[in-house]
Amino acid sequence: MSIKGIDFTGGEPLLVKEVFEYIEKARSLGLEVSLNSNALLLNKEIARFLKDNEVYLYVSIDGSNKDVFEKMRGKDNFDRLLNSIELINKFEIPFSVIFSISSLNYFDASNMVRFAKNIGARELCMIPVIPSGEAKNTRIYIGSDLLIRTIREVSEEAEREKYSVVLWCVPFMKSMNFNYVVIDECHVLDYIDLAPTGDIMLCDVIDMPLSEIRTKSLLEALKEVEQNKLYNLLKERDKLCLGCNVATFCKGGCYARAYILENDISKPDPYCPKVLSPSR
Ligand code: SF4
Structure with missing residues (x-):
């Protein structure tokens, strides 16, 4: 069917023990594989597996420091994240960072540029929290004005750092001229979104x-x-x-x-x- 690749996402795909079997199967069929994970469950064994199977990793990181990060991801998890990043780099697994912009962390968005660069991510991907599911109840999504202001600040920082940022789910920002920020288009017609x-x-x-x-x-x-x-x-x-x-x-x-x-x-x-x- 000419399908090029498969991206395993979640929730948290590393909670599903069969995910490794699925990845092996996909690779044996010649598919490119990526995995979206918070990386908190990563250990040496998993890191070696991902490297051996040439998996591209998207690591969700919601803050550049302990305070902001742990508001979303729970106590003591920032140090766990840093340990996982060390492993990812030790095993030379290629990765990008995904930062979901919300009311809990928008003020930290431009700091994320340097953070992602310093930890060795190939690029920083940003996506505004969409007012759906749990985010609709907790109302952690931000409005349009604040989102646009945040993205402008991110763009200035990306330019200073000469570091690539990709923005998902804001295609209307295409009319603004950014040098280091790439606006991604909606891929709905190219992707199959398959639920569990x-x-x-x-x-x-x-x-x-x-x-x-x-x-x-x-x-x-x-x-x-x-x-x-x-x-x-x-x-x-x-x-x-x-x-x-x-x-x-x-x-x-x-x-x-x-x-x-x-x-x-x-x-x-x-x-x-x-x-x-x-x-x-
Ligand atoms: S097509 Fe133009 S006017 Fe319509 S949402 Fe996109 S940027 Fe806005």
């Missing part, structure tokens, strides 16, 4: 299955996805914001935010400033 239940999801932050592979082959399931009304609506999103100079890249921004905050998947991203004051 076997459901193929529209996006991992909204609970909308499009098909499943419990009773169907992946090929059959993908045919069903192709016919799904919502999925086809996403293909039309580049026509949503007429007159916007980055519409073909941004495609109306994050549809998950539109769905969660506006209850309508076919609306543009409510976090885009051009949508907030539509004089494009």
